[in-house]
Amino acid sequence: MSRKTDHTDTTSLENFLRPLVEQFGCDLEAAEVTPAGRRRLLRVLVDRDGGISLDDVADVTRAISKALDADDVMGDGAYTLEVSSPGVDRPLTLPRHWRRNISRLVAVTLHSGDKLTGRIKTVSDETADLDVDGTLRTVAYADVDKAKVQIEFNRPAGNDEPAPDTAGDAADGTVEEN
Incomplete structure (x- = not known):
């Protein structure tokens, strides 16, 4: 059986890429091929617990590029490879997405139509x-229609609590950067 697949066969492409990405302790979040003029764009999103660095992305990119050069999974024709991490606007669709965003503020729409916004405190597989x-609310992933992390501009990176209100503190010489 030939390994050659149509470039639109996302499942075969993901099955090809997943073990390559996992070698680096990362998860394959998505792989998609889109037309880009005469070429195609292969966009691969990878992530892992604790986040992914630029060096990690470079290592994964080199491994994927080498494997694609040795195989015909992309078929004939030119393509451009782009490897990156998912953006903050990526929906939370799997338990690992929720786990990776503990302490972050999320907006959730339930299948019932109810909407809520809260900070992720703990997660399980379900x-x-x-x-x-101020009220702890348990949300089953099976009940979630849509969930996205909310961007908080006044929240210091790596801090589990929201930044205190510093309005009027400019006289102390501190400057808030955005």
């Missing part, structure tokens, strides 16, 4: 506990 206005 549920996440959110602090919604």
Whole structure:
């Protein structure tokens, strides 16, 4: 059986890429091929617990490029390879997405139509506990229609708590950067 697949066969492409990405302790979040003029664009999204560095992306990119050069999974024709991490606007669709965003603020729409915004406190394989206005609310992933991390501009990186309100503190010489 030939390994050659149509470039639109995302499942075969993901099955080819997944073990390459996993060698680096990463998860394959998505792989898609889109037309880009005369070429195609192969966009690969990778991530892992604790985040992924630029060096990690470079290592994964080299491994994928080498494997694609040795195999015909992309078929004939030119393509451009792009490897990156998912953006903050990526929906939370798997338990690992929720786990990787513990302490972050998320907006959730449930299948019932209810909407809530809360901070992820704990997660399991089936549920996440959110602090919604001081009340702990357990949300089953099976009940979630859509969930996205909310961008918080006043929250210091790596801090589990929101930044204190510093309005009027400019006289102390501190400057807030965005």
